[in-house]
Amino acid sequence: MAALVSSPREVFSEAVRAVLETWPVLQIAVDNGFGGLYSRQKADWMADAVQQYFHDNSDLEQDEVEDFLSELMNNEFDTVVDDGSLPQVAQKVCEMFQQCKQGNLAEVKQQISTLLQKKTSGRAKATPMKPPTEENSDDDDDEENVK
Numbered sequence: 001m002a003a004l005v006s007s008p009r010e011v012f013s014e015a016v017r018a019v020l021e022t023w024p025v026l027q028i029a030v031d032n033g034f035g036g037l038y039s040r041q042k043a044d045w046m047a048d049a050v051q052q053y054f055h056d057n058s059d060l061e062q063d064e065v066e067d068f069l070s071e072l073m074n075n076e077f078d079t080v081v082d083d084g085s086l087p088q089v090a091q092k093v094c095e096m097f098q099q100c101k102q103g104n105l106a107e108v109k110q111q112i113s114t115l116l117q118k119k120t121s122g123r124a125k126a127t128p129m130k131p132p133t134e135e136n137s138d139d140d141d142d143e144e145n146v147k
Contacts, residue, residue: 008100015096017047018115029077042076065090
């Protein structure tokens with residue numbers, strides 16, 4: 001079976017998807033429907049939008065990519081990213097873009113594979129807090145102690 005030859009653009013597209021699919025903030029937003037009924041589709045569109053942003057703009061700086069990702073998360077998922085992950089995600093995407101541009105496709109594919117292995121090993125989950133029930137309420141006990 002012959003190996004498929006991928007273009008730098010195709011490899012970069014895979015790289016962006018891998019980075020975003022392993023970004024806990026985005027995955028929590030998708031899993032919990034922060035983007036509404038079409039959260040999964042918005043995440044897929046976001047990967048395409050990031051890829052297109054790189055191809056439409058030359059010599060992007062990391063802070064520009066951070067701002068773009070932040071804007072997308074805010075506009076599409078009503079989520080303000082303040083966990084410190086934006087610089088990491090932007091840096092990773094910028095590095096992979098430069099590697100694709102330089103023709104280091106095998107290295108980028110290896111990074112994609114590593115990211116996808118991390119994805120399958122575990123994902124961040126947001127768990128809702130249980131509201132207090134009447135059975136667990138301490139109000140009755142307090143009243144009895146006062147008497």
